[in-house]
Structure formats: C-alpha cells, structure tokens
Amino acid sequence: MALHKVAALSHLPPGAALRVTVEAREIGLFNFKGEILAIKNLCPHMGDQLHKGQVTDAGRVVCPGHAWHFDLKTGACTSGQTDARVRTYPVVIQDNDIYIEV
Ligand code: FES
Structure with missing residues (x-):
C-alpha cells in the first residue's frame, strides 16, 4: 500500500x-x-460511474444508472441489491493536497 x-x-x-x-x-x-471520501468509481451493478451521481444528505451516492445507493464511508449498498458493496480507500490530506492509499 x-x-x-x-x-x-x-x-x-x-x-x-x-x-x-x-x-x-x-x-x-x-x-x-x-470530508473527503474515496470509493471504487464503478457501480457493481452495470458499471456506471458513481462520481456522476447525486449525493444525499445522508452521505450516499445515487448511481446515475439505476439509482442504487452507496454509503460513501462504508461502500455498502443501502438501496438496490443490498449485499453489494464498493471498495473504499483511505484518504490523507497533506499540505492542501489529497492522497489516496492504494
Ligand atoms: S449501473 Fe449502478 S445501479 Fe445500475
């Protein structure tokens, strides 16, 4: 990593x-x-790009494809196929730059 x-x-x-x-x-x-949060950008349903989705007040991104919801902190799918999940990545802020641990 x-x-x-x-x-x-x-x-x-x-x-x-x-x-x-x-x-x-x-x-x-x-x-x-x-808060800066990082998740795998490809929806596990049919691969739409999650960064294009709307984010709810509860911190869930709504996939622009078919409206599955993913929690930005945990990656859990909270609406749609609820056993689905996207990977999350640790984020570090240093000197006004964003770093991701991969
Ligand atoms: S591609 Fe994301 S819900 Fe279908």
Whole structure:
C-alpha cells in the first residue's frame, strides 16, 4: 500500500466529486460536507460511474444508472441489491493536497 497524490484540495470543494485513476483503478472522490471520501468509481451493478451521481444528505451516492445507493464511508449498498458493496480507500490530506492509499 502506498499513498498517491490525486488532486489539490482546492479542486474538490464541498458537494463536488472527481474521478481519478490510481494504478489502473478508477476511483471516485467526493467532498461530503467537508470530508473527503474515496470509493471504487464503478457501480457493481452495470458499471456506471458513481462520481456522476447525486449525493444525499445522508452521505450516499445515487448511481446515475439505476439509482442504487452507496454509503460513501462504508461502500455498502443501502438501496438496490443490498449485499453489494464498493471498495473504499483511505484518504490523507497533506499540505492542501489529497492522497489516496492504494
Ligand atoms: S449501473 Fe449502478 S445501479 Fe445500475
């Protein structure tokens, strides 16, 4: 596991999302109420990009494909096929940059 710098914190204001690629993995980065969270960006249903989804007040991203919900902190699917899950990645903020541990 290593830390990878993926973006400047200024590029991800509250409410925003970004798609980044680290070691050939597509990762969705979200700023949920000031907290930076990282999840696998591809929905386990049919592979839509989760960073394009709306985020609910409860911190769940709604897949733009068929509206399954994924908790940004745990990766758990909370609406849809509820035994599905997306991987989460540890995030570190250093010197106003965002790093992901992969
Ligand atoms: S592709 Fe995400 S819910 Fe279908």
